[in-house]
Structures are given as structure tokens and as C-alpha cells.
Amino acid sequence: MMIAIFNGDQLFETRPCELVLLPDGRQGAIWRGLAYPLELPDHRIEMGSEAFVPSECVPSRAKPANRTSFAVIEGVDEAYVLVSGTVTDCEEGSNRLKASGYEVIRTGRYLGDPVEDFEADWFVRIVRPPGSNDSLSTVLRNVLGDQVTERDSHTTLGEYRAQLIATELASAKAREAALRVEIARLKLESTNAADTQVQIEELRLAVDMEREARQQADLAAADAQDLLSAARQDRRPPPRAGxxxxxxxxxxxxxxxxxxxxxxxxxxxxxxxxxxxxxxxxxxxxxxxxxxxxxxxxxxxxxxxxxxxxxxxxxxxxxxxxxxxxxxxxxxxxxxxxxxxxxxxxxxxxxx
Known part of the structure; x- marks a missing residue:
């Protein structure tokens, strides 16, 4: 997603960023190797705000409108209703269950295995209704909507972070080369006629370095975008449940x-x-x-x-x-x- 990066009230840059769920459940975006809180609906982050290590976050999964992804772990007296998405999705699912007469024991971050190929972010722990032999998955579909499994991409946060770092490094080299060009121009303006040819050659060398650095930056950015595009098409086989x-x-x-x-x-x-x-x-x-x-x-x-x-x-x-x-x-x-x-x-x- 294209994210606007701000430094206070000033726009620093706009670039595609990977979306994640921060440890506290808020949506975030990864920029320069760190995950920042995402401000909606402007899709912006503040470079001076708090930031998290990507390994502490979980990839954000898109959720189709008006449909809730869920799975169920059935127990003896209780059950876990598993939900994917943000903490708001978890709260919405919990409220729907309460409104339908289910006793909600507690909610929290789900740390277990995928269930039936469904990768969850949150759990809503409920008391099983007495005297019911029907599958809870079937019963709860009327409460929470159809079960939808949105697969996460095969791209890991580590891979994407490496691509971002490579892009930023190439961009930094390009900026350094641009500064060299500017220095060479200033020298050219102040030199005497005898040194003109030497300064011209220095300027040409600086221009060539800038062009090469910019090409590297463009290639790195293209690689990152290709990685994300491929990730949206391919899906990693889910870990073995249980x-x-x-x-x-x-x-x-x-x-x-x-x-x-x-x-x-x-x-x-x-x-x-x-x-x-x-x-x-x-x-x-x-x-x-x-x-x-x-x-x-x-x-x-x-x-x-x-x-x-x-x-x-x-x-x-x-x-x-x-x-x-x-x-x-x-x-x-x-x-x-x-x-x-x-x-x-x-x-x-x-x-x-």
C-alpha cells in the first residue's frame, strides 16, 4: 500500500509499505526496517513516532467487506472462536457472540497452531451452549458470517525488510552522488580557466556515479515491488495443525x-x-x-x-x-x- 511518511507537518516521501499488526493490535506499516502506527484514513505514518521491530508484529491480512474470518476449537465445556484481522475485528466478533447469547470468558492474542488451514490472530473464548450436539462452526456461521481463509503471502517480514534496507542503501548512495555533483559544479563556477578541463572531467565522473547509483536504487525498488507482487499470487503451505x-x-x-x-x-x-x-x-x-x-x-x-x-x-x-x-x-x-x-x-x- 502507498504510505505517506511525514516529519511533523511536512511530507517526507510517499512509498509502498508492507502492512502489519502492531503488538497492541493497531495497524502499522513497515518503513526503513521498523513498523510505525498507521494513521487512517490518510494512510500516513509519522517518522518521529514510536516504532516496533517487525519480528514483534504479525502480517496484516485483508478481510473482505462484511465477512468475518473465523475458525473454532471445540472443547469439553468451552470453545475458542478464532478470528483473523485487527483487534477491532476481535472485539466485533466478541460483541456479536454476546448479543447472540453466548457467554464470553475472555479474548486475547491467539498463539496456537493454524486450525483447518486457518491462521488466526485473536481468540474469543466462550462457554459451549448446553445440550447442543451440532458443530459450533456451523452454528456460528449465522452469527459471524461465512468462514473465509485469507492466506498470508510467502514473503517473510525478514525478506521484505532486507529489500527495504537494500533500497534505502541504494537511495543513500544516489543522494551522496548527487551531492558530489553539486560540489563539482560549485568548484567549476569558482575555478580559473587553467583548471576548467580538470573540473569538467571531475563533473562528468560525478554525473556518471550519480546515474549508476540511481539505477541501483531503481533496481532495488523494482525487486522489492516484484517480491510483493509475487507474494500476492503465491501462497505458502500452512504449517501442520496440531x-x-x-x-x-x-x-x-x-x-x-x-x-x-x-x-x-x-x-x-x-x-x-x-x-x-x-x-x-x-x-x-x-x-x-x-x-x-x-x-x-x-x-x-x-x-x-x-x-x-x-x-x-x-x-x-x-x-x-x-x-x-x-x-x-x-x-x-x-x-x-x-x-x-x-x-x-x-x-x-x-x-x-
Whole structure:
């Protein structure tokens, strides 16, 4: 997309930029290797504003008008409705679900695998309606619209960033050569007749250097545009779905077989945890527990036999593990959730 780059109130340049979603959900545009917030509807960025590293952002996906892209991860008592697009699209989907009678537990950035080739940016976690055996994908199509899968291009942010840097470098060389030409002209105006021929040759050399540098800049810009054009036509095969879930199940089976995940714990970890190290460390402590859990665990108030532990989910310390030891089969029953759902989780645990 053509983006206007401003320095205060003054237009610096206009050029095509790759669009991304910033870490806070706003739309942004990559310019000179950094992602800047995009001001709409003018399609402009401010070069003096805050900027983000492209690796912290996600590619922006176009969304057809009046249609919402979504997929569903169905759980035992809950479900994840996955949405692509901006944070506004996520909020719109959440509001539609609430208006249709669904209980929305929470929303957030989706960190899991693609589902049925659908690459999502956000999740809306809902309570499954009781007594319904129909597929949620079919039911929710009337609420959220047809399922649409808009594929991201095969171009990575790293590749495009490299092209931008190459273009900027060539442009800088062209500007340097232009300055050399100007210097040579000034020298020519001030020289005496005896040195005229020498200065003319110097000017010609500077002109040739400028022409070559500009050609390099044009070629670099053309390569970047070709890369983007090809990316819009070709599509990268999506990653194999379920990779994260497979990892979690393999780790638990191999290292902590005494753990039995309850309710939708597996979905929670796969969809919301950007780093699972603290989770594995906390569960590993259960293997060494003899009679009493380590000090990192606390008795869960109001519920007999259940213990809790705070942990990081890779983003903050809002993760929660609830455990209960089953003497009959010598297994730890484990519920993994988030602190914002503790009241609801404790009520559920009390019924188990």
C-alpha cells in the first residue's frame, strides 16, 4: 500500500509499505526496517513516532467487506472462536457472540497452531451452549458470517525488510552522488580557466556515479515491488495443525506421566501460552512431592484437596495450575487456566 511518511507537518516521501499488526493490535506499516502506527484514513505514518521491530508484529491480512474470518476449537465445556484481522475485528466478533447469547470468558492474542488451514490472530473464548450436539462452526456461521481463509503471502517480514534496507542503501548512495555533483559544479563556477578541463572531467565522473547509483536504487525498488507482487499470487503451505498440542502431550507422557489434564487445559496451553517452560517446571514439581507440595504451591481456599500455583504463560504471571492427588490411581488431576477465570474455575472444581 502507498504510505505517506511525514516529519511533523511536512511530507517526507510517499512509498509502498508492507502492512502489519502492531503488538497492541493497531495497524502499522513497515518503513526503513521498523513498523510505525498507521494513521487512517490518510494512510500516513509519522517518522518521529514510536516504532516496533517487525519480528514483534504479525502480517496484516485483508478481510473482505462484511465477512468475518473465523475458525473454532471445540472443547469439553468451552470453545475458542478464532478470528483473523485487527483487534477491532476481535472485539466485533466478541460483541456479536454476546448479543447472540453466548457467554464470553475472555479474548486475547491467539498463539496456537493454524486450525483447518486457518491462521488466526485473536481468540474469543466462550462457554459451549448446553445440550447442543451440532458443530459450533456451523452454528456460528449465522452469527459471524461465512468462514473465509485469507492466506498470508510467502514473503517473510525478514525478506521484505532486507529489500527495504537494500533500497534505502541504494537511495543513500544516489543522494551522496548527487551531492558530489553539486560540489563539482560549485568548484567549476569558482575555478580559473587553467583548471576548467580538470573540473569538467571531475563533473562528468560525478554525473556518471550519480546515474549508476540511481539505477541501483531503481533496481532495488523494482525487486522489492516484484517480491510483493509475487507474494500476492503465491501462497505458502500452512504449517501442520496440531504441532503444539503434540509437543505438550509428548512432554507430559514422557516426563510427567502422573499428570491427567482436566476439562480444556490442553486447549488453553496450546492457544494462550507463548512459553511453556514455567508450566513444565511447575508440573515437574509434582513428581517430587512426598506428602506435601513445595512452598510454591498453596492450598486453594474454599475447596478441599485442591492446590494452586501461579505461573507465567510467557506474557505475564496470570497463569494458574490447580491440582488434586487421586490416591486410587496415583494420578494428579490438573486444571490449567488463567487468573481472570478463578471464580468460575473454583466453582467448577468444587463440583468435581
Amino acid at each position: 504441532k503444539i498440542k503434540d509437543e505438550i502431550e509428548i512432554v507430559l507422557a514422557a516426563l510427567i506421566p502422573e499428570v491427567r489434564l482436566m476439562r480444556d487445559s490442553l486447549n488453553v496451553v496450546a492457544a494462550e501460552f507463548s512459553n511453556r517452560r514455567a508450566l513444565y517446571r511447575g508440573l515437574a514439581e509434582l513428581r517430587t512431592a512426598i506428602g506435601r507440595l513445595p512452598p510454591t504451591w498453596k492450598k486453594l481456599k474454599g475447596v478441599e484437596q485442591w492446590w494452586e500455583r501461579h505461573m507465567s504463560d510467557g506474557q505475564d504471571d496470570g497463569g494458574r495450575i490447580y491440582v488434586r492427588y487421586s490416591n486410587g490411581d496415583r494420578i494428579w488431576d490438573v486444571l490449567i487456566s488463567h487468573k481472570s477465570e478463578q471464580t468460575r474455575d473454583v466453582a467448577w472444581l468444587a463440583r468435581q
